[in-house]
Amino acid sequence: MTDRIRLGMVGGGNDAFIGGVHRIASRIDDHFELVAGALSSTPEKSQASGAALGLAPDRIYDDFKQMAIREARLKNGIEVVSIVTPNHVHYAAAREFLKRGIHVICDKPLTSTLADAKKLVKAAEASEALFVLTHNYTGYPMVRQAREMIAAGQIGGVRVVQVEYPQDWLTEEQDFKQAEWRTDPARSGAGGSTGDIGTHAHNLACFVTGLELEALAADLQAFVPGRQVDDNAHVMLRFKGGARGMLWSSQVAPGNENALKIRVYGEKGGLEWAQEDPNYLWHTPLGEPKRLITRNGAGAGDAAGRLSRVPPGHPEGYLEGFANIYTEAAHAIRAKRAGITLDPEVQFPSIHDGLKGVAFVDACVRSSARNAAWVTLAD
Amino acid sequence: MTDRIRLGMVGGGNDAFIGGVHRIASRIDDHFELVAGALSSTPEKSQASGAALGLAPDRIYDDFKQMAIREARLKNGIEVVSIVTPNHVHYAAAREFLKRGIHVICDKPLTSTLADAKKLVKAAEASEALFVLTHNYTGYPMVRQAREMIAAGQIGGVRVVQVEYPQDWLTEEQDFKQAEWRTDPARSGAGGSTGDIGTHAHNLACFVTGLELEALAADLQAFVPGRQVDDNAHVMLRFKGGARGMLWSSQVAPGNENALKIRVYGEKGGLEWAQEDPNYLWHTPLGEPKRLITRNGAGAGDAAGRLSRVPPGHPEGYLEGFANIYTEAAHAIRAKRAGITLDPEVQFPSIHDGLKGVAFVDACVRSSARNAAWVTLAD
Amino acid sequence: MTDRIRLGMVGGGNDAFIGGVHRIASRIDDHFELVAGALSSTPEKSQASGAALGLAPDRIYDDFKQMAIREARLKNGIEVVSIVTPNHVHYAAAREFLKRGIHVICDKPLTSTLADAKKLVKAAEASEALFVLTHNYTGYPMVRQAREMIAAGQIGGVRVVQVEYPQDWLTEEQDFKQAEWRTDPARSGAGGSTGDIGTHAHNLACFVTGLELEALAADLQAFVPGRQVDDNAHVMLRFKGGARGMLWSSQVAPGNENALKIRVYGEKGGLEWAQEDPNYLWHTPLGEPKRLITRNGAGAGDAAGRLSRVPPGHPEGYLEGFANIYTEAAHAIRAKRAGITLDPEVQFPSIHDGLKGVAFVDACVRSSARNAAWVTLAD
Amino acid sequence: MTDRIRLGMVGGGNDAFIGGVHRIASRIDDHFELVAGALSSTPEKSQASGAALGLAPDRIYDDFKQMAIREARLKNGIEVVSIVTPNHVHYAAAREFLKRGIHVICDKPLTSTLADAKKLVKAAEASEALFVLTHNYTGYPMVRQAREMIAAGQIGGVRVVQVEYPQDWLTEEQDFKQAEWRTDPARSGAGGSTGDIGTHAHNLACFVTGLELEALAADLQAFVPGRQVDDNAHVMLRFKGGARGMLWSSQVAPGNENALKIRVYGEKGGLEWAQEDPNYLWHTPLGEPKRLITRNGAGAGDAAGRLSRVPPGHPEGYLEGFANIYTEAAHAIRAKRAGITLDPEVQFPSIHDGLKGVAFVDACVRSSARNAAWVTLAD
Known part of the structure; x- marks a missing residue:
C-alpha cells in the first residue's frame, strides 16, 4: 500500500512500554x-531494537538528530516522527524535526519544564509541520460523545467537574525503568503523578467540558519515603466562567490500575465516564432515569460514531483510542499533502494543549509550595 | 413485651421524612x-400526628418542654427521646431532656451553630443521661467491617481518604418543606450541603479510619441563584498523623441520589464502600486481586456480623443501618438500667462526634470565606 | 397502639432463620x-423461645393444635398466625387455624406434597380466613414496577423469560439444621433446589409477566454424593400464549449467595432485575439506551411507590420486601375487620399461587424422571 | 518489513462487517x-473494494478460484487466505486453497451444512496447509485465564456450565445485508441464532472447561413472523463426564448488544466472564470472597499474559482478542515455514472445533424438531 504515511520513531526501544503502544496505534487503521x-x-540498543522491528539497517539511527538530518534529505524520508522518549528529551527531539518540516506526534506531557514548553510552542509556530500530542484519552469515542453532548447543551451550563486518575503501581518504591525515570525530576519534570497522569486528567476535563482552567489550589504529597516528586495530588479547580472542580491524581492508591474517571454536572443533567470501562457513557437528564449510552449503540452520536470501528457490544479499548489519535493525525497529514482544508470534525490535542498541561503541572507545584494557595495558570 | 424501652419523639410529624425513619429504626429489633x-x-399538628401514630392522647404534647417536664414525673414516663426536628431546635430540645435525666437520641448535625454545640456538650456532660447522635451510616455492617480492618492494620498506615456525598435533589430551586429549612441558614446553620451531608461524610471518614481531622481548605459554592447556603463543597483534608484527603458534598449533581462513598488507601491495601450498594466492601491487598467482601459473607468479621440480621445475598439497607444505631443505643440504655458496664463492642456516635461535625461545618465556612485558606478545626 | 393486629407464630424458635425474618417483617410498618x-x-424449646421473645407464658404453646384451639376461644386471641416451620408441617398446621377462622400467613413452598397442597386449597376455600403465602420477592418495589410496566405493554408482548436462582451454600455436604431438613425429602418434599428456591423463581416469572406456565422440561441433578433431592435444576419453560423461558436453580454454584435474577424480553423492550441489587430495574426500550430506574426515583411508578418507605438512594432490601407482604396482609386483614372491599392495588401471593408452586416442583420431578420430557403442570 | 506473512482475503468487500475486523486483527501485531x-x-465490487484497500490491480480477483490458482503459482503468492464470506461459501472456497497448500483462516461457523463440514475436514486432513477457525472469543486473555485455571483444578471438577449469547439486533424484521443472509437458511445453514452465535457459546463452553458436549435438548423459536431460522434457542447440555449446562442464544433480547457470558461452577469454586467487560474474570474459591482478576493484573497467569499487550487498567477488547487468533496463526505459520515444532502454548480453534460447531447446530435443529428430545452430537 504505497499510500501509507512514512513514519519514524524516537525512543520506543525494546524495554519501553509506550513505544509499542504507538506502533500498534499507528497500524490499526x-x-x-x-x-x-x-x-x-x-x-547498540537502537540497532537491536530497530532490527527486531524489521527496519532497514540504514534507517536505524544512533540518535534523533542524525535521523532528522538524513531523513529530511531522503527522497522518501519520513513524513512524520513519533517521539516517545522520557519527557526531558521531547523538546530537543521535536525541535529537530519541526525545523526540517517533519510532522511530529509527541507523547505527553509536552516537556519536562515550562520553559521548554514555551520554546517548543515557538518552534512549532515557526514550522510548517503539524504537531500532535498524544493525550490519547481524547481519542475514545465516548469521550467525544460526552464533549459533543456538553457542547450541544444537553446537560446545561456546567457547574461541577470531578476528575480523578488513581493508580497503584508506585505504592511502594520501584526500581524498574518505567518507574525510575518517572520519579526522577530531572527526566520527568517537577511533577510526579501530576505530570504523568494529572496532565491527562486536566486535559480530559478541559476537552470534555470545553472549559479552560483559570486557577487551582494544590496539595501535593510524596508518600513513599525518599520520593522526589509527588505521588498523590489533591487539586481544587476554578474554571473560567464559574465552573468548579476537583482533581485527584495518585500512584499510591491500591486497587486502582488506571482508573481515570470524569464526572460533569450541569444545570440540566450529568455525565459520567470511566476509562477502564470505556464503551459506556452514563447520562442523567435531570429528573429522568440514568441512561447508559454505549459506543456505537442507541443514543450515540456522530462524534463517537466516526471514531468507532465495530458494533456496540464489541468492546474497543485503550489501543483503539490511541489509534484514533493516529488516525486523526493521518487525516491532517493527508490534508496537508493534498493542500486541502482539514475537515473540522478532525480533532487532536495540539501543542497549545501541551503547553497548558505543563502549565498545569507548574501551577500545582507552585501552589503546593505556597501551602495550597490559589494560583492562576501561566501561559 | 414489657421490656421495651419507652421512647418519646420531638418532631417527626405527618409531613416529615426523618421522623418516620427513626420510628421504623426503633422497631426493627x-x-x-x-x-x-x-x-x-x-x-394541632402535633395532636393529629400523634393520633395517627396511635399515641395515647395524654402523651401527645404541644411542645418539647411540656413533654420533658411531664414525662420526667410519670412513673412510666419515657426513658429516651428522639429529637428529629430541624437543626436549630436540637439544642434547646435536647437540653430539656438531658437535664431531667432522659436519654437523648438526636439527629445530625448536632446543632445549627458551634456555640450551641459547645453548650450542649456541657449539658450532656452534666447529665447522667446518654446522648446518641444518629450518624446512621456508622451503623452499616460493612462500614464496621472497614473500620475493623483498618484498625487491625489490614491496609497498613492510611495515606489517602477520598470521601464524597453527592445528591441531586437541589439542582433547581425547591420550595417543599424538606428543601426549605435545609436551605435556610437560620434553621440549618451556616452550612448547606456541608451541614446536611458533608457532616456525614466527615464523620464517616473519621469513623472508618480512626483518624482525626486537623485542618481543611474549603471552596464552597451556591450554584442555584439566590441560595443562601452552599449547595456544593470542595474540601481538602489533612488528618492528624499525616494522612490527606478530599471531601466533596453536593446537592446539585444530577444522577446522584444519595451517593455517599468512601475510599481509603494505605501502605498495604485499599478499601472502597458505597452507601447505595451497602452490602459490599471492596478490599484490595496490595499486589493481589480485588476482593468483594459481602455482609455476613465469606471474609466478613465479627464487627459486621453482630450488626447483621440475615444471610449474605439478602440485602440490608438504609433502615437496617439506622436500626443498628437504635439497637446500639438500646444496649447502652439497658446497661445503664442494669447498672452494668457496657460491652466495648457497642458503638454509637457521641455528642463529641456531634461537636466535631459542627466544627467541621464551621471550619468549611471560615475557610471558604478566606478563599479556601487552611484552617484548623476549633473544638 | 391498640390497633395492632394480634399475631401468633408456629415455628420460628431460637435456632430458626426464617422465623426471625417474619417477626422483623411484621414490625417494620x-x-x-x-x-x-x-x-x-x-x-421445652418452645417455652424458651417464647420467653426470649417476651411472650406471656400463657400464650406460649406446646404445639400448634393446642394454640389454635385456645387462641380461637380467647377474647383477644390471635387474628392471624404465621407458619414458618419446615414444609411438611405447613398443611397440618394451616388447616387447624383456617378451620377456626384465623388468618394464615404461610412460608413457601405451600406444602411438601401436591396432595397436601390440594387439600389445603380446599381447606382455605372452606374458610372465611385469609391465606397469604410469603413469596416475599413479589413484595420488592422494583418487582412491582416491572409487573406494572409489562402489564401496561411497555415492552410489548413477552417472548422470552430468563429466570435463575443460584446459591452456593450446599456446594458441599452440610449437617446444620437449615441444610438438614431442606435436603430431606420427607420434610422438604421431592424437590430440593426446585422446592426451596425454584418455586420462588417460578413464582417471580409468573408474577412479573402475568403469564401462566403451561409445560416444562426439567433436567435435575444431585451433585453432592448421597444427596436425596436435586441441588441443581435446568428447566425449559413454555408459557400459555407462546412465550418461552429457561429457569435455573442451584445450591451448588460457588460465588452465588442468593442470586435470584429475572430478565424478560418482549417485542418492544427488555427488563432486568436482580434480587441482590433490588433497588434497580433496568429497562431497555427497543432502539434506545438502557435506563436505570431506581426505587422511588425518576421513572418509577405508583405500584413501586406505594411499597417504598424512603427516598431513592436510600437502599431498601430483603426485610423491607418481606415487610411489604406483611403490610399487604395487614391491609387485607383490616379490610376484613371493617367489612369493606379490599383496594385492588393490594396484592399478595395466594394459596392458588402456592398450589402452582407445588405443581411446578411436581412437574420438575416428573419430567426429570422421564429424561426431561415435556410435562404439563397438574393443578 | 519483509518478514510479514502474505495474506489474501475472500469476501470482506466494501459493505461487509467481519472482513474489516479480520484486516485490523491481521495488522495489530x-x-x-x-x-x-x-x-x-x-x-466490479471486488475491484472497487480491492482498490480502496490499496491492493495491486493484478492481485484483485474476480473469484476465489481464480485467486487460488494464480496465487499458488506466483513466486511471492499468498501464504494464507482469510475466508470471510457468508457461511455457505466457506466450504468451496476453503477447499480450493487447501488443495494448493495455502493456509486457511476461516470465519465461523465452519460451513452451512454438516455434510460440507465433514468434507472440509477431509480436505484439510489431506492438505499440508493449516486451518484456523476464528472462534475469536477463545483469543481473549481472560478466557485463556479461565481455561488455565480450570485445567489446573482451581475450581475442582466442573459440575455446571451456564453460557449465553443474547443480542437484540433482530428483534424486528431487518432487510440490510448482514441480517439478510444470516436469516436465509440457504446461506447461513439451518440454524439462525444457533449457528451465528450459539456456535460461539458452545465453543467457548468447551474451550474454557476442556469438556466435550455429549448430548443436548433444544427448544428453538423463530419469534419474528416469517423468519425461517431460529432467533432464540434454549438448550440443555450434558457433557461427557457428568457436567451439565444450559445455553441460551438469542437475537431478540432487547438491551443485549453482544452479551456473550459464561459461568462455570465446580466442586471448589466458580468462574464468571462476560465478553462485554472482557478484561475482568471473577473467581470465587468456595468459602472465600469473590476475587476480580484483571487482564495482566495481580493473579493473572501466563496463559493470559502472553496474549496481553498493555498493562492492567488499559482495556483491550474485541479487536485485540481477534488479533490474538491471527497472531496464534502467525506463530503456527512461521513454525511451518521454519520446519520447527509449534510451541504447545500456541492455541487456535481447529477445523475439528469447526466440525463440532456445525454438529452442535445440527443437533439443536434435530432435537427441536423432535420436541426437544435429547440427541447426541453427530461427528
Missing part, C-alpha cells in the same frame, strides 16, 4: 508504515 | 415502644 | 404485635 | 500484509 527509528539512548 | 410525642411545631 | 407462639417442635 | 483479494461476489 493502516495509515502509517514505520520506516525509520532512533529507538534508544545508545546506538 | 424490637427494643423500643413509642409512647409519647411532641411531634410538630403547632399543637 | 407497625401493623402487628406478636402475642402467642408454638415456636418449636418440643415444649 | 504486524505479522501479516494483505496483498491479494477476491473481495466480493461480483468482479
